[in-house]
Amino acid sequence: MYDFRAIEKKWQEYYAKEKPFNIDLEKAERPFYNLMMFPYPSAAGLHIGNMFSFIGSDVYGRFMKLKGYDVFEPIGFDAFGIHSENYALKVGKHPAELTPKSIEYFREEQLKKIGNIFDWNSEAITSSPEYYKWTQWIFIQLFKNGLAEKRSSNVNWCPSCKTVLADEQVIDGRCERCNSEVEKREMSQWFFKITEYAEKLLSNLEKLDWTDTTKNLQRAWIGKSSGATISFEVSGMNEKIDVFTTRPDTIFGVTYIVVAPEYGLVSKLITPSTLQAFENFKEEVKNMDLATRTSISRPKNGIFTGSYAVHPLTGEELPIWIGDYVLAEYGTGAVMAVPAHDERDYVFAKKYGLEIKQVIECDPSQLPYTEKGKMINSGKYSDMLSADFIERIDEVSESIKGSVNYHLHDWCISRQRYWGPPIPIVYCDKCGTIPVPEDQLPVTLPNTDDYIPDGSGKSPLAKNEEFVNTICPVCGGPARRETDVSDNFLDSAWYYLRYLSPNDNSAPFDDGLVEKWCPVDMYIGGNEHATLHLMYSRFLSMALHDMGFLPFEEPFTSFRGHGLIIKDGEKMSKSKGNIVNPNEYFESHGVDTLRTYLMFMGTFLEGGDFRDSGMDAMRRFLNRVWDIATMPEGRSSTELKIKMSETVEKVDYSVKNIKPNTAIAAIMEFVNEASKEVSIERQLVIDMAKLLSPFAPFVCEEIYSMKGGKKKTILDDGFPYGYEKYASMAKTELPVQITGKMRGKVVLPQNASQEEAMEAVMADEKLSKMLEGKSIRKIIYVQDKIINIII
Structure with missing residues (x-):
């Protein structure tokens, strides 16, 4: 038995003194960028799940170094944001005081002890002015290029965290951090126009060497739907309602229109006789979370506006309803209801006695019938197949245009908290909305004791008059600073670039080093960030590429999302005492x-x-x-x-x-x-x-x-x-049969497992083609003798 304590201390001290893993980034001949997700310094210490992730990534980095690569494995701290701030509030400390202490503990008592090949010369801390100066610079570049705008929107509000949340931070109607029910509030917020990159974010996934689970999560969140946008004129007024549908072949089955309670035209659509009912209805909906509103199994509620829309093909008048199951922020905020061929529309129509018109051939007892098929009761298009009609949709009417819709929404980056980078914008009554000049960055976060959010919807910085009142950089007159801070996901969307030159005061990153070392060769981290962090990093990389700042679109060539650890068969939690x-x-x-x-x-x-x-x-x-x-x-x-x-x-x-x-x-x-x-x-x-x-x-x-x-x-x-x-002595030729017929041989190590044998079979071009598209019913494997694959 060896003395592990003495040996580990010896080599920890050697690593700390000799710094054998610090890389000369300019002179490295075989660069390999090995990245892991940096931690939030927001608790009493890193837990075993963090270690699982960091060590798994380091294993890969150490392996590549053994293979002769110059491995760059940096680390830093995602120190701004709600996680660090809420932990400070919980223990009664100022985040500016507690965060550096947390970082010190994470670094000295944990990360330097686990043996990772960290290059500590490249440490980056997002809450340092030297870092967030460039976070603010990135915001300004997006603003100048039309990708950042402030607008009023129905946003997600967490009453516990007292801040706005991005759509991705809401899971089943609850805050992903504290699990509180999320409310909807109409607020003016800053957004990044990530939707302009929806198609590229989707199509680029095909060329990335990423875990399939991760790519599928990204695809689902982008949520591309092909269909048509159909315009319905509103009777008696010069307005129209646009709807997006993936089933334009059911256009002749539309019997009513449903809009969201928050829909922009609602105030015009509501007639005086229905106004009070609408106000009561809106109040009921206000208290419902999104998961409840969109649930298929929940009863659907609505009210009739008193207004009608005109069917673009038949000229029929269609009643316009307001429904709690339609959301303003999804699609256009309005849907054409085809109750014979949509489950929610069917339930709604049955409840309120609305017409149900079948337009796809099926047994009427099967309604609602949601499959495609032969069109019926559809005028001159009767007997046409759904697929043929959809293919020719642009020929049907000027009111119907083939289009694509995405689930992805613009990234709301405003946060009504204290602990974050101030958004670098000033407001001047004369000049309007002005970005802070780049030579005046960073806009420093003031050190104040009045930093606790009050739930009003305004950032604590709004109460700091010394911070708020400033000079307009254009006219020199009085101006006001933006008091929201930016989402910490902006901090972490570009950190891999800052690691290459963390002490550069003249630029966010060194162009030469970025060209040499990026994109990142291998990125390993938790799949819980597969939607949020990776999507935002990809968007930012694409935007900076289009602006001429980066020579690549995709930041991470390879990504591997790992699983979660449980303890003795149960999920780890403080309440169970098994952390x-x-x-x-x-x-x-x-x-x-x-x-x-x-x-x-x-x-x-x-x-x-x-x-x-x-x-x-x-x-x-x-x-x-x-x-x-x-x-x-x-x-x-x-x-x-x-x-x-x-x-x-x-x-x-x-x-x-x-x-x-x-x-x-x-x-x-x-x-x-x-x-x-x-x-x-x-x-x-x-x-x-x-x-x-x-x-x-x-x-x-x-x-x-x-x-x-x-x-x-x-x-x-x-x-x-x-x-x-x-090695040649340890090899064996394994005959391969497919359903009893000899089809070839594969070379394997002796005593190979069945899994290894099948991997070798699927790696053989000829054998894998024979199995392509086939369902394997059984495998008979005799080690070192034969494998028979039954299809």
Whole structure:
């Protein structure tokens, strides 16, 4: 048993003093940018879920460094925003006082101890004026290019956090941070026009090497729908109601129109006789969350406006209703109701006795029938197929135009809080809305004790007259500063660029270094940020590219979203008392044990179950590794060298494919075989340590040093090689049958698993084509003998 405390302390001090992982960004010959999501310094410390993410990313970075790359692995702190501010309020401290202390603890007591190859020279902290000066600069560039605007809108308001939330921060009608029910408020807010990039954000996903789950989440949020925009004239007034529909083939089945209570024309549509009923109805809807309003299963409520619209093809008058299930911010805020072919419209029509007209052929007992088919009761278009009608939609009428709609909405970045970068805008009665001149940045966040939000809808900065009152940069007259601060997702949307030149006071990022190191080669982080952070980062990168500031559109070439950790079979929570503090395990089991166990306890991309018994077992495994390293030096068996050749290959494949658990399993197999030997060759010990070093860096550094390693770190000595002749001894040709017929052979390591065999089959161009589009009913696998795939 080795003294893990002494060894880990020794190498932690070595890393801190020698800084072996700091990169000369300009001179690096094989650049590889390895990025992980930086933490919010908003709690008593980093929890085990954070460590799971950081260590998983570092394993990949260490592996690439072993492969000979100049790996840049920076870290910093997402220190502005509601998370840090609310934590400060909770413990009764000023965020400007508490945040630096939290950062110090995160950095010195946790991040510097876990063995990651961080380049601390590149640390970036979003709450420092040196950083947010450039966050404000980015805002100004978007403003100058028409991508930032202030407008009145129905926004999400969290009564607990006392601020506006972006759509993406609302989950099932609740604040994603505090779980409070979100209200709707009409407020004037700053928006970034991310919707102008909706199609590019969607289409670019095809060329990205990202986790499929992550890409699908992005696709769902962008929410592209193809269909038609149809204009309905309002009877008796010079107004029209536009609706977007994915089913223009049901146009002849429209029997009424429904608009949202917040729809812009409502005040004109409501007749005097229905005004009081509308006011009562609007008050009821105001207290409903979005999830309730849009639920398919909930009863739909509405009132008749007293006004009518004209059907563009038949000339019929259609009653205009107001419905609680229609939202102003989705689509156009109005829908054409086709109750025979839409579930919600059907329920609504049944409730209020409205006409139901079937226009797609089906058994009337099947209504509402929502599939496409042959059109009926549709004038000259009867007997036409839905698909044919939709294809020719632009020929039908000038009032009907083929169009595309997106679920994605513009990014609301205004926050009515204190702890954030002030939005760099001034308002002048004479000159209007003016950006702060770039040479006057940063607009510094004032240090004030009056920083607690009061729920009025105004930022605490609005009460600070010294901050608010300023001089117009155009005319020199009196002006007022914008008092909202920006969303902290803006801070984090560009941090990967600032890491390359964190101390540059003349520019947000160094153009030459950005061209050399970006886009980021590998980004690993939680899928909980797959919609918010990644979408915003992509938008900002595209916008800066179009402005000529960046040579690329997409910021992250590869992204891997990992799963979540549970504890003893249950989700971790404070109420259950099962939150895992990693620091406790630093002392009881060691950092190497914690790192290796976190990577072994489950599939990294899916998560795993943290159990103390697993930590104990991993501690015993590392003791066995030490026993192998301290065996007498001498000749090793050919079988052990064959085993090492297999292990090198499996670790190489597994880490590249973000399967650290199978890499560790392969090393465990080698250790089992090595323990049977009476002596072991020095190089085999060093190579064992190299393969294990991404997971357990400190004990492996000690083994490498003990065995006479000459490089600064074990990672500088390179990935193990020289086992080619032994690899050929460990291979077997596996015959492949498809439904009993011999179709080919694949080459596999001996004792390969069924999963490995199938991976080899699918990697074979000829065999994979035979299985393409087929459903596999059964697999019969006899190890090292044959595989039969039944389709």
